[in-house]
Amino acid sequence: LCSVRLHGSSFLLQIYSTQTKAWRSVCSHGWTDQQGRASCQSIGYSRATYFKSGQQTTSSNGGFLRVKSDLIPEAFISQQLVLSNTCPNNSVVTLHCTDCGSGINSSRASRSSLASVGSWPWQVSLQVSGVHRCGGAIISPYWIVTAAHCVMRTSSPADWSVYAGIMDRLNTLFNPAYSVSHVIMHEDFNILTRENDVALMRLSRPLDITASSNIGPVCLPNVGLNVTVPQSYWITRFDRSRNGDSGSVQLMEAQVSVVDTTECNSSIAYNGKISQDMFCARETEAGARICHADTGGPLVTLTDGLWWLIGDSIWGEHCTGQKKPGVYGNVTSYLDWIHRHMKKHQDD
Numbered sequence: 424l425c426s427v428r429l430h431g432s433s434f435l436l437q438i439y440s441t442q443t444k445a446w447r448s449v450c451s452h453g454w455t456d457q458q459g460r461a462s463c464q465s466i467g468y469s470r471a472t473y474f475k476s477g478q479q480t481t482s483s484n485g486g487f488l489r490v491k492s493d494l495i496p497e498a499f500i501s502q503q504l505v506l507s508n509t510c511p512n513n514s515v516v517t518l519h520c521t522d523c524g525s526g527i528n529s530s531r532a533s534r535s536s537l538a539s540v541g542s543w544p545w546q547v548s549l550q551v552s553g554v555h556r557c558g559g560a561i562i563s564p565y566w567i568v569t570a571a572h573c574v575m576r577t578s579s580p581a582d583w584s585v586y587a588g589i590m591d592r593l594n595t596l597f598n599p600a601y602s603v604s605h606v607i608m609h610e611d612f613n614i615l616t617r618e619n620d621v622a623l624m625r626l627s628r629p630l631d632i633t634a635s636s637n638i639g640p641v642c643l644p645n646v647g648l649n650v651t652v653p654q655s656y657w658i659t660r661f662d663r664s665r666n667g668d669s670g671s672v673q674l675m676e677a678q679v680s681v682v683d684t685t686e687c688n689s690s691i692a693y694n695g696k697i698s699q700d701m702f703c704a705r706e707t708e709a710g711a712r713i714c715h716a717d718t719g720g721p722l723v724t725l726t727d728g729l730w731w732l733i734g735d736s737i738w739g740e741h742c743t744g745q746k747k748p749g750v751y752g753n754v755t756s757y758l759d760w761i762h763r764h765m766k767k768h769q770d771d
């Protein structure tokens with residue numbers, strides 16, 4: 424049972440108190456990176472890739488947890504905490520398990536739709552035998568989120584190569600291919616209905632996510648995250664270059680907005696094929712040129728200064744000329760599944 428979670432866009436740490444049967448924030452007084460690491464590990468992140476703890480002022484007057492003064496560092500995180508009515512200085516812990524969600528904010532929405540270097544640092548190209556097969560999103564130095572149907576028939580890790588930080592095919596010559604140690608498909612993926620169309624790939628060695636590398640994770644949508652600007656969703660895909668050279672693929676970007684599910688599920692669109700864990704989105708600009716994201720590729724949004732992974736591209740008939748929206752898996756509804764499987768393989 425995972426009893427640690429992150430809340431909202433500030434990454435407020437919350438720990439489930441079995442005593443009070445409620446989620447509680449943790450006072451920052453006495454909190455160290457050692458507890459930060461342990462908490463990230465119990466969510467599912469590798470200890471080795473821990474980023475940082477911070478603090479924020481709380482306005483909540485509910486109960487808190489605080490670090491015991493006589494703590495035993497080796498104990499489980501929940502055993503190091505006691506209930507407390509208040510926090511010194513009203514200061515509570517925020518926890519960043521990875522340095523996620525930053526992207527250079529340069530040429531977005533330029534007419535060309537060509538993405539610029541560093542603007543979508545979580546986008547990866549998942550390749551089989553040197554051919555781009557699917558898109559995916561980096562969520563930590565070890566983990567990629569993609570779609571289940573991408574890996575269904577190619578479930579052996581040895582078949583896959585992951586390219587990160589690339590903008591076109593030429594870049595694959597100068598960037599290392601990362602090998603995959605685990606391919607994990609959602610066990611309830613349904614090939615007919617496309618429900619639970621999500622998968623994880625774990626890399627054999629961690630990605631280099633230093634600031635200079637054009638590679639970095641997108642944030643998973645924390646519990647309680649409020650997406651405030653409904654129009655500002657973006658998709659990216661590796662697509663044929665429009666400049667004639669048919670062999671080359673380049674990273675393209677487009678702004679999309681979420682389509683009401685009732686409309687998308689109606690007889691004029693997908694006629695009942697939209698399940699609870701899916702949502703639909705279409706390009707904002709008339710005559711936009713990207714059909715939908717790469718299969719498995721990310722749909723992201725900018726909220727409170729960070730980029731969040733909201734959807735993974737699963738299907739769409741938009742390219743047939745009928746202008747049907749793209750269909751995405753709802754990553755928020757897969758959050759527990761993602762963390763559970765990261766945790767299961769965190770030290771492999």
Ligand SMILES: *[C@@H]1O[C@H](CO)[C@@H](O)[C@H](O)[C@H]1NC(C)=O
Nearest residue numbers: 430431432433646647648649
């Ligand atoms: C999200 O929005 C709701 C309603 O506006 C609000 O009650 C809640 O506190 C917000 N959550 C966060 C984490 O800001």
Ligand SMILES: *[C@@H]1O[C@H](CO)[C@@H](O)[C@H](O)[C@H]1NC(C)=O
Nearest residue numbers: 451452453510511512513514
């Ligand atoms: C409260 O804040 C003050 C000023 O920032 C700081 O000097 C003090 O150490 C804090 N107290 C605790 C218990 O963290």
Ligand SMILES: *[C@@H]1O[C@H](CO)[C@@H](O)[C@H](O)[C@H]1NC(C)=O
Nearest residue numbers: 684688694695696697698699
């Ligand atoms: C879409 O329509 C089908 C058939 O009417 C229904 O079973 C399904 O629940 C609907 N999807 C959503 C998300 O409401």
Ligand SMILES: *[C@@H]1O[C@H](CO)[C@@H](O)[C@H](O)[C@H]1NC(C)=O
Nearest residue numbers: 526528529531725727728729
């Ligand atoms: C990115 O650019 C847009 C439009 O220029 C702006 O509204 C937004 O605040 C910028 N975001 C960041 C994180 O700099």
Ligand SMILES: *[C@@H]1O[C@H](CO)[C@@H](O)[C@H](O)[C@H]1NC(C)=O
Nearest residue numbers: 681701702733753754755756
């Ligand atoms: C995804 O599912 C969550 C509930 O799990 C819901 O609150 C949210 O609105 C859904 N997102 C979209 C884009 O439909």
